[in-house]
Amino acid sequence: MNFDLTEERQMLQDTLRRFLRERYDTATRNKILESDTGLSTEIWAELAELGVIGALFTEEQGGFGGKGFDISVVFEELGRAGVVEPFLDTAVLAGGLIADLGNDDQQAHVEEIIGGSLQLAFAHGEPTSRYDLTRVGTTATEKGGDIILNGRKAVVVNAEAADMLVVSARESGGEGDADGISLFLVPKDAKGLTVQGYALLAGGRAAEVTLDDVAVPASARLGEAGKASPAIEARVAAANVAQTAETLGAMETACALTKEYLGTRKQFGRPIGTFQALAHRYSDLLIEMEQARSAVILIAGNLEADRGTRERYVSATKNLIGRVGRLVGEEAIQLHGGIAMTQEYELAHIAKRIIMADHRFGDVDFHLERFIALAAA
Known part of the structure; x- marks a missing residue:
């Protein structure tokens, strides 16, 4: 099977990655974190103008994406940059429920969401x-x-x-x-x-x-x-696609920062990355990352599948991402040493995002039990 992105998704990924590389550094994020709202209205408006929110809705809903791979492309880049703005909550969850269930008057809110003028x-x-x-x-x-x-x-x-x-x-x-x-x-x-x-x-x-x-x-x-439960479950499934992709992007950044540190930090006159024990530990992270990437592809590709299939893949992916995420977060910090825990260093925020992602929408234990129950059913 060909897992390469379509031309449109590749353009979206390139545009978003370039924008975030130029506009969303550690100092910018720390300033946002210290604000009263916890988000930047300027960044939000600029990303809406780039079409990032529109990519999370289908053409029928006024967007130009809305499929599992559209969601994963956007959120992998948001996770890679450590973006704290609430795209998942405004667009995927609350906005998605309005788009899925709303009448004509309520559907008008979707245009405001895509335009970046409505927070939910x-x-x-x-x-x-x-x-x-x-x-x-x-x-x-x-x-x-x-x-x-x-x-x-x-x-x-x-x-x-x-x-x-x-x-x-x-x-x-x-x-x-x-x-x-x-x-x-x-x-x-x-x-x-x-x-x-x-x-x-x-x-x-x-x-x-x-x-x-x-x-x-x-x-x-x-x-x-009284009939909202199936829609809620389907939207939480989409949110799990977003969150697992976001965690994957964060893990990519953690590994990139670790590789850079291992190549520049020296002991005994040589980079510590040349020490076999550390090189093997880093190699293990890369192997686990590939497994995590495959799991995200699996959940994104089955978001539109029947309920039983979709939910099995949701739980399987959440369980795997939670386990790999903890490994990557802990190993990245240990391979760095004390600098990894300082707020001024990028990894401090990224590692927290990776670890805390496991505690939203169900942790590894919850989804292991849920997967077993779904498979038995």
Whole structure:
């Protein structure tokens, strides 16, 4: 099989890599991390103008990509540069759900997302849900023509900067049931909505979101009442393509920085990379990286497959990327020594991104168990 990129995807990759190389260095990122919003509106607007967000939506939705390989190309480059802007949360998750389920009026928001003028957050995870997508305790109750939302959402990435939140809530069934979950578009300034933000270890910001009798019109519902669970699962699958590709890009940077350091740091009058023990450890990283790349290709190529096949590859890839990522992060730091832990050095941020990626959308243990269950089913 030919795994070379198409001409259009190669152009997208080259353009994005060149832009980030020129505009997104360690000092720039550190300045963004210290800001109140955790993102650069200037960088966001420039990347939107380059068509980066448009590549994450299909032509029918107003973009020019939207397939698994389009997502992986974009996010591998974002991961390679250590970009902290919330493309995954605004475009792939929240924006993708609007594109998948929204009516004509709601679909108009997709154009704003692609143009870079609308920030979104996906408020789904809850304090007790862990990685279970169906464990939704937030309630949605009809009252006088409105929908009243009550509950709490945890670690909602980009909630502070978002203009609007896509909130999951249960209209029927018990906590843990797939049926009964709905999605609602909730304005950031809605009465009763409280956002308590904080910085994330790997960059960007998240928040604890409390909904206390938040009233939205019935027209704020995305899709059919109580039928949002399959769409959420499909969008999280796309998010896993994005995150595993992003982690792969980060691992490539970690390996490149390690190679450069091994070639320049000297002991006993020679580069430490010429010592056999260190050379073998670095070679092991390159072998594991190729396996990780194959896994990302596998998940990207099966994003549009049937649900069973798609979800098996999601769990298989997440498990492998988590294991390889930990190895690459730890070995890169050890091969560098103390300098790898300083904020001014690129690897410090990259290593944190690699390690923390395993704790979103399910860690290695969760996905190993899930893969076994899916394969048995």
